[in-house]
Amino acid sequence: MPDGARVLDVACGNGAVGLAMVRANKDGGPNLSITGIDSAAIDPPRFVTEHADLLRTISFRPMVKMESLPFEDDSFDVVVSQFGLEYGSPREALTEAVRVLRSHGLLTLLCLPARSAAIHAANKGLKQCKHLLRDAPLFDIAMNATQQLHQALAAGMDDGGPILAPFNTEVERIVRKLGNDECDVVFAIVLGLQKVFIDRKTASLEDQIKAIQLLRTRLAEYAARAQALTRAALTDSDLEELKRNIASVGFKLTEVKPILVGAYGTVAWRVAAERLARPALPN
Numbered sequence: 001m002p003d004g005a006r007v008l009d010v011a012c013g014n015g016a017v018g019l020a021m022v023r024a025n026k027d028g029g030p031n032l033s034i035t036g037i038d039s040a041a042i043d044p045p046r047f048v049t050e051h052a053d054l055l056r057t058i059s060f061r062p063m064v065k066m067e068s069l070p071f072e073d074d075s076f077d078v079v080v081s082q083f084g085l086e087y088g089s090p091r092e093a094l095t096e097a098v099r100v101l102r103s104h105g106l107l108t109l110l111c112l113p114a115r116s117a118a119i120h121a122a123n124k125g126l127k128q129c130k131h132l133l134r135d136a137p138l139f140d141i142a143m144n145a146t147q148q149l150h151q152a153l154a155a156g157m158d159d160g161g162p163i164l165a166p167f168n169t170e171v172e173r174i175v176r177k178l179g180n181d182e183c184d185v186v187f188a189i190v191l192g193l194q195k196v197f198i199d200r201k202t203a204s205l206e207d208q209i210k211a212i213q214l215l216r217t218r219l220a221e222y223a224a225r226a227q228a229l230t231r232a233a234l235t236d237s238d239l240e241e242l243k244r245n246i247a248s249v250g251f252k253l254t255e256v257k258p259i260l261v262g263a264y265g266t267v268a269w270r271v272a273a274e275r276l277a278r279p280a281l282p283n
Contacts, residue, residue: 001106003031005077008100010066010093011084012036015044018058019051035076037064039088067092074102082110083268086232091245098250101275107251109271110259111242114233117264122226128178128185129223136174139216141167142193146212149197150205164197189219239269246273 001007009017018034025031035058036042042062045052064070066081066088079097097107112118132138148163171190175183192215196208203211234242239256246253251273259268 001030001032001078005030005032006075007032007034007078007080008069008071008076008097009034009036010079010081010097011087012038012044012060013040013042013084014048015042015055015058015060017080017082019044019048019054022054022057033059035059035061037061037066037069038084039063039065067096069096069100071100073099075100076105077102078106078108080108083112083232085109086111086234086238086242087228090242091249094245094249094251098275103275103277105275107246107271107273107275109242110268111239111271112229112233113258113266113269114230114235114238116233116267118267119230119233122229124182125185126223126226126230128183129219129226131174131178132186132189133216133220133223136170138167138170138174138189138193139212141170142196142212143209146196146200146208147205149200150208153200160197160200167193185219185222189215234269242271246271250276252276 007018007021009015012018015036018036021029021032021034036044038061040062042060044058044060045055048055061070066085079101081093085093094107101107145163145167149160152160152163171186174186178186193212196203196211196215199211200208243253243256252275253271253273255270255272257270257272258266259270261267
């Protein structure tokens with residue numbers, strides 16, 4: 001890309017792609033004008049504080065849908081999207097990308113394959129989340145144990161062993177059911193709940209109940225993200241459909257390439273295209 005190229009990062013999230021471009025510029029690369037849009041209420045300089053100075057050089061536009069871009073025709077030289085386009089309506093988003101790109105402008109996408117380590121991990125985590133949130137009474141047992149521990153503490157008794165026995169039994173039951181190698185999310189939640197128990201001498205019962213509720217909420221949010229990830233990932237047929245859509249809306253497909261990373265295998269599909277020249281207007 002030449003100096004001054006105008007770049008649009010679609011579904012930019014916290015600005016990872018734009019940040020990489022800014023760093024490349026500082027290492028001698030082109031000086032780019034970067035705009036990032038996302039349908040979420042993004043504010044990367046606020047949430048990625050260690051890179052806030054660099055992120056402030058990027059124009060971020062929150063609450064903007066990729067299917068309805070608020071930009072004039074021919075506004076950009078390059079449109080990029082890293083693991084983002086597939087979360088929306090790809091055909092509509094590609095139609096908008098064509099519109100805002102100048103003739104011969106470039107499109108580059110990184111898309112997540114359905115058969116990838118990331119999706120395997122997401123499915124593994126989702127299975128654990130569903131069991132903890134729907135089937136296992138672990139959070140209810142933890143809530144009862146916390147209340148009983150405070151009652152025992154108030155009565156001058158601090159032997160939590162008998163009180164925590166049902167909790168420990170439930171953890172063992174979950175691990176037996178899911179398998180020790182399929183319990184990384186379970187173990188993270190268990191550690192969080194155990195910290196609540198340990199803090200009973202310094203935290204109020206109300207605060208500990210809130211801490212348990214917060215753990216459950218965060219687990220539900222993690223499950224929602226994992227489910228969205230698995231739904232967005234591209235199967236081989238999805239990839240073929242994406243290629244057809246790219247060609248049909250006004251692009252010339254120039255590259256479809258797997259990105260391989262060591263033992264993880266294919267971590268992404270890199271899809272590149274060039275915007276075809278606009279038809280000449282009649283005199």
